[in-house]
Amino acid sequence: MNAISAAMNTSASAPLAVAGSPAQVQRHTASSRVALSLCVLAVAVMLSMPWWADSGLIRSVIELSCYVVVAQMWNLLAGYAGLVSVGQQAYIGVAGYALFVLANKFGVDPYLASVLCLVVPALLAVPAYALLHRLDGPYFAIGTWVVAEVCRLFTSTFDYVGSGSGMTLRAMSKYSLEEREFGTLWLSAAMLLLAVGGCCALLRSRYGLALMAMRDNPVAASSQGVDVKRLRFLIYLAAAVGTGMVGAVYYLSALRISPAAGFDANWSSICIFIVMVGGIGSIEGPLIGALLFFAADRLFGRFGATYMVLLGLMTLGMALFARGGLWGLWRQRFDTPWFPLRRHLLRRPPPSSFSPDDKPR
Incomplete structure (x- = not known):
């Protein structure tokens, strides 16, 4: 057991030699190296856009980044923790409003406020989950929608945040258009790296093994020592903060928020389409689904x-005939993971006792 633990804790980027066996264990593949190179190139292009791209293209890239991240968070909930939510827009809205309040009412720099405001979704997620965890299946989903509607109705009647008319981010007027584009685009890139990289790191850890076991069979996972209740709460909390990060970046770019926009149920519809069509229970699926939805x-x-x-019918068709989504269909034919989570056993021939200097007799 100690040998196995040492091997599991070794860096995943290098092949691992298995003691007493003519084999190597390796995680990265040729496809994952290509995908990593493309990701690095995409981030580099994204960071350079303020110097060559127009405002419309920058806005589109920020929007696409938000789709990718919100879908990854929903995929964590539904694809691994088994928590199907149709109310994640609650955390988008409260984070967006917290950003505007911190910047407009308290004079906090908008870019600093976009980080500080993430405390609010976390604070909301704790009591919300304390109520929702008693529900299961469709009742849990309906409960999340109720939480989102309560948040929307509250902000619609609260004069401090503009009631139904919403708020404008006046604090951003001190920045020029170029400075706003530069700052928001870099925040979007950081958000992508945190969301996708964080999901990949989580699923490669021992918590990721527990999540995948819980996804396949929560009862069996619990019998093997996985604290299913605690893990579901932590995933719900992480997804709330990640979804709130989307709200902060999206409305920092939009410069205006209202209850109808911040708590729009279309956010959940977008998540469901992206994850179901792209491929639930994978990192690659939400990326594919987000690109497809954006196009x-x-x-x-x-x-x-x-x-x-048409989008709804496509989602229904995937749920009925291809539950693994487009990524699942691809993996049935080609074993080319972009973000490999498993280790692969690479066998090699045992050392031969024959020497080149030996001559047959």
Whole structure:
């Protein structure tokens, strides 16, 4: 057991030699190295955009980043912890409003406020989960929607935050357009790295093994020593903070928030479509689903209700006939993970006793 523990704690980037066995254990593959290179290139291009891209393209990249992160957070909840939420917009709204209050009412710099405001979703998640954890299945989902609606109704009637008309981020007027684009884009890049990199690090850890066991069978995982209740609470709390981070960045870029926008149920619809179509229970699935949704929204969004019906039918079709989503269909044919979570056993031939200097007799 000590040998296994030492091997598991060794760096995953280098092959691991298994004692007493002609084999090596390796996590990274050729496909993951290509994916890592593309991710580094994408972040570098993203950070350089203020020097060459126009405002419309920058705004689109920030929006896409928000879709990726909010989908990753929902995937953690539904794909691993088994907590299907249709009320994550509650944390988007409260984080956005906290940002505006800190900046407008207390004079905090907006970029600093976008970090400090993440305390509010965490504070909301604790009592919310204390109530919701007693529910299961569809009742839990309905409960999350009720929490979001309560937050929306409260802000709609609270004069301190502008009631139904919302708030404008006046504190950003001290920055020029170029400075705003630069700061918000860099915040988006940091958000992406924290969300995707954090999910990857979590799922590679011993907590990730517990999450995957809990995803497959919570009862069996609990019988093997996994504290299912505690782990679900921690995932719910982490997803609340990550979703709040999306609200802070999105409305920092938009410069205006209202109850109808901040607590819009479409945020949950977007999460469900992205994760179900891309592939639930994987890191790669939300990335694929976010790109697909973003492209479809740009190309067909002008068709309104018809476009939303088609997205709903596509989600339903995936749920019925391809529960692993597009990424699951791809993995059935090609074993090319982008963010490998498993270790692979690489066998090698045993050392031969034949020497090149030996001659047959």
